[in-house]
Amino acid sequence: MDPKRLSSSSQQQVRLRQKRTKREWRPLEDRSCTDLPWFLLFTVFCVGMGSICGFTIVTGGAARLVFGYDSYGNTCGQRNEQIEGVRLSGLDHTDRKFVFFLDPCNIDIVQRKIKSMALCVSLCPTEELKTYQDLKRFAMVNGSELCSYELAAHRYPVLEQRTTKCPKLPVPPSKPLPVFNRCTPVDISCYARFAEAVVTFVGDNSVLHRLIAGVAASKEIIIGLCVLALFLSMILMVIIRYISAVLVWILTSLVVLGSLAGTSVLWWLYIDYRLYGNDTSSKVLKEAKEEVEVTRDSGQALLVYAVAATVFTIILLLLMLFMRKRVALTIALFHVAGKVFIHLPLLTLQPFVTFFALLLFWIYWILVLLFLGTTGNPVQNEETGLTEFRLTGPLQYLTWYHAVGLVWISEFILACQQMTVAGAVVTYYFTRDKNRLPMTPILSSVLRLVRYHLGTVAKGSFIITLVKIPRLILMYIHNQLKGKENACARCMLKTCICCLWCLEKCLNYLNQNAYAATAINSTSFCTSARDAFVILVENALRVATINAIGDFVLFLGKILIVTTTAFAGVLLLNYQRDYAEWLLPLIIVCLFSFLVAHCFLSIFEIVVDVLFLCFAIDTKYNDGTPGKEFFMDKALMEFVESSRRLERAVERGRSRVKEVASEGAEIKPMAPGTSSA
Numbered sequence: 001m002d003p004k005r006l007s008s009s010s011q012q013q014v015r016l017r018q019k020r021t022k023r024e025w026r027p028l029e030d031r032s033c034t035d036l037p038w039f040l041l042f043t044v045f046c047v048g049m050g051s052i053c054g055f056t057i058v059t060g061g062a063a064r065l066v067f068g069y070d071s072y073g074n075t076c077g078q079r080n081e082q083i084e085g086v087r088l089s090g091l092d093h094t095d096r097k098f099v100f101f102l103d104p105c106n107i108d109i110v111q112r113k114i115k116s117m118a119l120c121v122s123l124c125p126t127e128e129l130k131t132y133q134d135l136k137r138f139a140m141v142n143g144s145e146l147c148s149y150e151l152a153a154h155r156y157p158v159l160e161q162r163t164t165k166c167p168k169l170p171v172p173p174s175k176p177l178p179v180f181n182r183c184t185p186v187d188i189s190c191y192a193r194f195a196e197a198v199v200t201f202v203g204d205n206s207v208l209h210r211l212i213a214g215v216a217a218s219k220e221i222i223i224g225l226c227v228l229a230l231f232l233s234m235i236l237m238v239i240i241r242y243i244s245a246v247l248v249w250i251l252t253s254l255v256v257l258g259s260l261a262g263t264s265v266l267w268w269l270y271i272d273y274r275l276y277g278n279d280t281s282s283k284v285l286k287e288a289k290e291e292v293e294v295t296r297d298s299g300q301a302l303l304v305y306a307v308a309a310t311v312f313t314i315i316l317l318l319l320m321l322f323m324r325k326r327v328a329l330t331i332a333l334f335h336v337a338g339k340v341f342i343h344l345p346l347l348t349l350q351p352f353v354t355f356f357a358l359l360l361f362w363i364y365w366i367l368v369l370l371f372l373g374t375t376g377n378p379v380q381n382e383e384t385g386l387t388e389f390r391l392t393g394p395l396q397y398l399t400w401y402h403a404v405g406l407v408w409i410s411e412f413i414l415a416c417q418q419m420t421v422a423g424a425v426v427t428y429y430f431t432r433d434k435n436r437l438p439m440t441p442i443l444s445s446v447l448r449l450v451r452y453h454l455g456t457v458a459k460g461s462f463i464i465t466l467v468k469i470p471r472l473i474l475m476y477i478h479n480q481l482k483g484k485e486n487a488c489a490r491c492m493l494k495t496c497i498c499c500l501w502c503l504e505k506c507l508n509y510l511n512q513n514a515y516a517a518t519a520i521n522s523t524s525f526c527t528s529a530r531d532a533f534v535i536l537v538e539n540a541l542r543v544a545t546i547n548a549i550g551d552f553v554l555f556l557g558k559i560l561i562v563t564t565t566a567f568a569g570v571l572l573l574n575y576q577r578d579y580a581e582w583l584l585p586l587i588i589v590c591l592f593s594f595l596v597a598h599c600f601l602s603i604f605e606i607v608v609d610v611l612f613l614c615f616a617i618d619t620k621y622n623d624g625t626p627g628k629e630f631f632m633d634k635a636l637m638e639f640v641e642s643s644r645r646l647e648r649a650v651e652r653g654r655s656r657v658k659e660v661a662s663e664g665a666e667i668k669p670m671a672p673g674t675s676s677a
Contacts, residue, residue: 033452033453034452034453034518034525035455035459038456038459038462038525042454042458045408049402049405049409052372053364053371055375055398056372056375059376060075061371061373061375062371065371065374066179068118068120068180069099069389070099070119070120071387072086072091074088074120076096076120077096077120077181078094080093085380086380088148088149089378089387091120091149096120096121098120098122098183099118099120100119100121100124100146101116101117101167102118102146103168104116104172117165119146121146123143124176124183125174126173127173128170128172129146129167129169129170131157131169132156132157132162132166132169133156133157134171135156135167139156146171147166148166150165151165173187225572225589226589226596228568229561229565229589229592230596232564232565232597233596233597233599233600233601234348236600236601238338239338240553241334241337241339248327252327252549256317263310263312263313266302266306266309270306327545327549329545329639330546330553332635333615337604340607340611341604343428343434344424344428344442347424347442347603348600350421350442353417354417361409361413362410365402365406369399369402372399372402374389375391376390377392404465404469407472408465411462411464415457415511415515418515419445420446421603421606421607421610422512422516423448423449424441424442424445425606425607425614426516429614430614432631453518453519453522455525456518459525460511460514463507463511464511467500467503467504467507471504474497474500477493478493509609512609512610513529513613516609517529517531535616535617536616538620542612546608546612550608558601561594566586566590573586614632615632618630618631
């Protein structure tokens with residue numbers, strides 16, 4: 001074969017390889033499926049989650065949870081099969097549709113379940129039954145026997161087993177729960193006592209009752225205040241661009257003034273000690289030498305504190321001086337983020353969509369978990385002698401699989417939100433004419449996610465799951481061993497938990513930027529994460545400034561919403577004279593308002609981070625010349641122009657210094673002993 005042809009083909013391969021490795025960012029172009037194997041793996045995992053639900057339904061766990069079952073393994077409301085080794089099993093309970101507990105207030109606080117014997121009955125007692133004669137009359141009139149099946153109803157008053165096989169007297173009036181068919185006492189005072197035992201900080205029963213009464217009396221106000229917090233959060237997302245500059249400079253001024261004031265106070269205390277400490281020390285010397293040593297140590301400590309505060313203040317002032325441009329970038333990004341919400345108003349609905357998706361999944365997960373609790377083989381409890389259903393053998397690992405699904409699918413839903421927001425913001429940023437934006441950029445972003453990038457989201461969420469699960473396991477071990485482990489083990493556990501938490505936060509931030517890079521370039525997760533990491537490292541100081549100042553500004557926004565809602569709550573609850581009843585409603589309102597503010601402002605934070613990544617890419621690959629025009633907004637353009645003017649001024653200053661230095665080098669004094677020709 002011709003060697004020239006071989007060399008030319010090899011050169012073409014090298015050029016193609018270089019073209020692949022040195023890839024330019026092409027926003028919204030060349031869309032293709034990413035991380036398809038991970039999408040298939042996630043699909044298989046979800047099929048496994050659904051199979052667990054199907055298994056519980058087929059094996060009767062779901063029916064036992066919904067319809068209930070007695071202490072002999074019989075499901076209420078249907079014909080049952082005989083269970084080997086369990087007496088009174090295999091009964092026909094077609095007419096007995098309700099579960100009745102002989103002692104409904106016999107609650108195991110540790111296991112959080114009722115320890116009483118359960119029977120299937122045809123009717124719940126609607127009136128209080130005080131004697132065994134009342135039990136007999138209720139059974140004869142209504143046909144609902146409330147004692148164990150082997151006892152004849154007409155002999156209830158004279159049977160010796162009535163103390164163990166009949167309900168505890170007096171039998172409180174009860175009514176069946178909707179859907180779950182359990183006879184529940186109308187007076188739930190025993191469950192209130194259970195709540196008091198769980199809520200350990202309540203020492204007086206009357207306190208809990210008053211707090212609950214306050215919540216019940218103020219439920220309309222609580223709902224109104226929660227709606228107010230929701231409304232304030234939506235408004236703040238739009239107007240924060242107008243107040244971000246004020247908040248940032250107030251924050252900067254407070255930090256600088258606080259550090260200067262703290263340093264000044266420390267030096268004043270040290271000087272005061274130097275001026276007046278010697279007089280007191282001479283008097284103290286006559287009394288005790290130990291006190292003199294303490295005084296000297298105090299003076300040295302004050303000096304160390306003052307010097308450390310001075311160094312910190314100087315470093316802080318230098319950082320503020322050198323990072324003032326980046327502070328301006330943070331303000332510009334907040335301004336543009338506010339515009340994004342004006343052009344893309346559906347972004348404000350993202351927290352609702354994500355919350356409802358998570359809520360539906362969590363409800364499904366809890367239901368299947370409850371199904372698993374009533375699925376398995378019948379086992380007789382050695383302590384109570386009652387029949388329970390438990391998973392044995394390999395089937396007990398289904399619960400662990402279900403637990404992993406809770407973490408992975410929850411993280412997947414949150415990652416879908418991040419990818420959706422990133423796709424919409426990328427569309428907004430890289431569309432030069434904002435009037436030509438798609439009709440629904442959010443919907444377009446969702447469609448791109450579903451069609452191309454579910455695999456990328458599945459892979460990113462799985463990485464977070466790999467870090468979150470060990471942290472949750474260590475937290476569980478730490479709680480279980482609380483008070484039993486030594487100080488060294490406790491410190492190691494807390495250190496591991498803290499390190500995993502920090503790693504999880506870093507990976508979350510990197511994942512979010514990787515999703516934005518995928519939304520721009522339609523590349524796989526690893527490629528996008530690498531590209532985003534390179535961009536972030538190149539702009540490390542800007543990233544640090546935006547995260548530090550931006551996060552604090554958003555935190556102030558959350559505090560503003562919480563305090564405003566709490567103040568409105570105090571005004572609305574003012575008509576109640578019992579101020580102790582304010583506590584629980586205000587706590588509920590403040591927690592809900594903080595949760596709502598966090599959900600909405602986290603969307604704002606994602607928008608700011610995606611805008612910064614787009615801005616960094618824009619400034620790296622474009623310079624404003626024809627053919628390489630910027631995509632950025634006017635506010636960011638003004639920041640770039642001011643930065644360029646400052647750089648040109650610095651360059652002119654450097655060139656003048658070089659010219660002066662070169663002129664000085666050319667004019668040298670004549671060496672002694674030489675003469676002109």
